[in-house]
Amino acid sequence: MVTHATSEQGLKPESVNLDEYYEAGTDQPPVLRGVASGRFVGHGLYDRLVFCGPTLKSNSRAFASICELDSSGKPFMGQATMHVSNVIPLDDGNLEVVGHVQWNSNISLRLSVFWM
Numbered sequence: 168m169v170t171h172a173t174s175e176q177g178l179k180p181e182s183v184n185l186d187e188y189y190e191a192g193t194d195q196p197p198v199l200r201g202v203a204s205g206r207f208v209g210h211g212l213y214d215r216l217v218f219c220g221p222t223l224k225s226n227s228r229a230f231a232s233i234c235e236l237d238s239s240g241k242p243f244m245g246q247a248t249m250h251v252s253n254v255i256p257l258d259d260g261n262l263e264v265v266g267h268v269q270w271n272s273n274i275s276l277r278l279s280v281f282w283m
Contacts, residue, residue: 197283200227203262203280210247210270216261217280226276227256229282230266236275247274256282 189195200222209213232255235245237281247270255263262280 173245174175179189200282202279202281204277206275208265208273208275210268212265212267213276214263214265215278216263217278218260219256219262219280220260223256223260223262223282224259225256227279227282228255229256229262231278231280233268234264234277234279236277238275240275242277243260244268245274246259249276251278254280 173249190251201219203217203219205215205217207213217231230253233251234242235247235249237243241249247268249266249270250267251264251266253263253265255265257263262282264278264280268274268276
């Protein structure tokens with residue numbers, strides 16, 4: 168069962184202190200620094216390193232997604248539920264990605280990442 172806190176339960180949105188802010192159309196938009204992807208086979212909890220190269224640093228803004236691959240390597244909507252929990256950019260050019268694949272046996276997966 169999934170429950171969500173509501174305002175009736177006393178939970179109110181809290182502000183986040185912004186480190187940076189860029190408005191569309193200004194002269195300082197974020198710049199895409201790189202894109203990478205990698206395949207692995209697994210299920211359950213995963214912790215993977217994706218080598219992204221020297222443009223990735225610990226202060227980079229990195230994003231990741233995961234999908235299941237069929238036997239020919241093509242992404243498809245399988246029955247496994249999967250998610251990315253944490254995306255940690257490291258100064259050595261690696262991106263650590265932690266998550267979970269809810270399935271009872273190994274399946275083929277692809278992690279796709281980009282960073283700014």
